[in-house]
Amino acid sequence: MKPLKKEDIKQEVFDLYDDYAHNKLNRRQFAEKLSLYAIGGVTVSSLLSFMSPNYVDSILVEPQDPNLESDYITYESPKGGGTIKGLLSKPKGKTKLPGVIVVHENRGLNPYVEDVGRRTAKAGFISLAPDALTPLGGYPGNDDDGRTMQRQRDRDEMLEDFIAAYHHLKNHKDCNGKVGVVGFCFGGWISNMMAVRLPDLGAAVPYYGRQPESEDAAKIEAPLLLQYGELDTRVNAGWPAFEEALKANDVEYEAYIYPEVNHGFHNNTTPRYDKEAANLSWERTIAFFKKHLND
Known part of the structure; x- marks a missing residue:
């Protein structure tokens, strides 16, 4: 399965994530609603992973920056x-x-x-x-x-x-x-x-x-x-x-x-x-x- 890209994600998924991030949905409810968009080889787990924050690869200024x-x-x-x-x-x-x-x-x-x-x-x-x-x-x-x-x-x-x-x-x-x-x-x-x-x-x-x-x-x-x-x-x-x-x-x-x-x-x-x-x-x-x- 090819990696998901932002342009592959419907706006409704972003709206669902907003509800989840603001405590209107718990994780189980969020996953259940994501299942509607898990089509064409896209799984719920892959959507969950894609929408979740990636802190490891996103740091712009390292904690030990020498300056x-x-x-x-x-x-x-x-x-x-x-x-x-x-x-x-x-x-x-x-x-x-x-x-x-x-x-x-x-x-x-x-x-x-x-x-x-x-x-x-x-x-x-x-x-x-x-x-x-x-x-x-x-x-x-x-x-x-x-x-x-x-x-x-x-x-x-x-x-x-x-x-x-x-x-x-x-x-x-x-x-x-x-x-x-x-x-x-x-x-x-x-x-x-x-x-x-x-x-x-x-x-x-x-x-x-x-x-x-x-x-x-x-x-x-x-x-x-x-x-x-x-x-x-x-x-x-x-x-x-x-x-x-x-x-x-x-x-x-x-x-x-x-x-x-x-x-x-x-x-x-x-x-x-x-x-x-x-x-x-x-x-x-x-x-x-x-x-x-x-x-």
């Missing part, structure tokens, strides 16, 4: 989960850098998000990628268990963990005191809500994140760079009302809807990844942070 200082730290989150673990990364030997909090999806600090933290550091920032699963033992090594664990935590307590990360990084000896946030999916919602809660946040870049209510959007003072995938109808449904609120309150923002790409298009470990949209969105992200976070 980076990257290691795990802990910081205090008194209103959230207590002591939280995170990956702190920065260019080797550099100080007084702009800071970026990197917020994971709904499954903890997996290898993809750690890699994004290192990518951010390679671009000239000091980054902190916290693991909101720390109070439960941390990211368990696979996304299925990670999703289950994250559902056990209160999302507002997790928000407090990331707000505490902001304050920790802002006061770090190697940070210039200006800190932004980038987050993906759940992390996109966290990014939006950090903009609501933190009037001195330097910049926020939510990727396909659920939007805050209009009354909360009115509190935003940080500049926003909002990144959406055209095929992500679930998240995009909230964009018109959010945009209206941003305009009504004169919030500085840029918004991009990348054509013909799915939710998760930046995540290069699954076939939802779109290289062109991911690269362009990341170039915009780094340029946005350099504009707003440098002295």
Whole structure:
């Protein structure tokens, strides 16, 4: 049987994966529904394998990159989960850098998000990628268990963990005191809500994140760079009302809807990844942070 390719997969399969990744289907239900598309020599197991993240072959910045200082730290989150673990990364030997909090999806600090933290550091920032699963033992090594664990935590307590990360990084000896946030999916919602809660946040870049209510959007003072995938109808449904609120309150923002790409298009470990949209969105992200976070 020839290897599966992204173009061989129907959009309905990507939509099913989205439901599975957001806890609307368990693994058994996901497999059962995939059986409808297991035709022409394609098996359910091959579809499951193809849609699952491949962390081993997707790392862009190695953990031991000689140009980076990257290691795990802990910081205090008194209103959230207590002591939280995170990956702190920065260019080797550099100080007084702009800071970026990197917020994971709904499954903890997996290898993809750690890699994004290192990518951010390679671009000239000091980054902190916290693991909101720390109070439960941390990211368990696979996304299925990670999703289950994250559902056990209160999302507002997790928000407090990331707000505490902001304050920790802002006061770090190697940070210039200006800190932004980038987050993906759940992390996109966290990014939006950090903009609501933190009037001195330097910049926020939510990727396909659920939007805050209009009354909360009115509190935003940080500049926003909002990144959406055209095929992500679930998240995009909230964009018109959010945009209206941003305009009504004169919030500085840029918004991009990348054509013909799915939710998760930046995540290069699954076939939802779109290289062109991911690269362009990341170039915009780094340029946005350099504009707003440098002295």
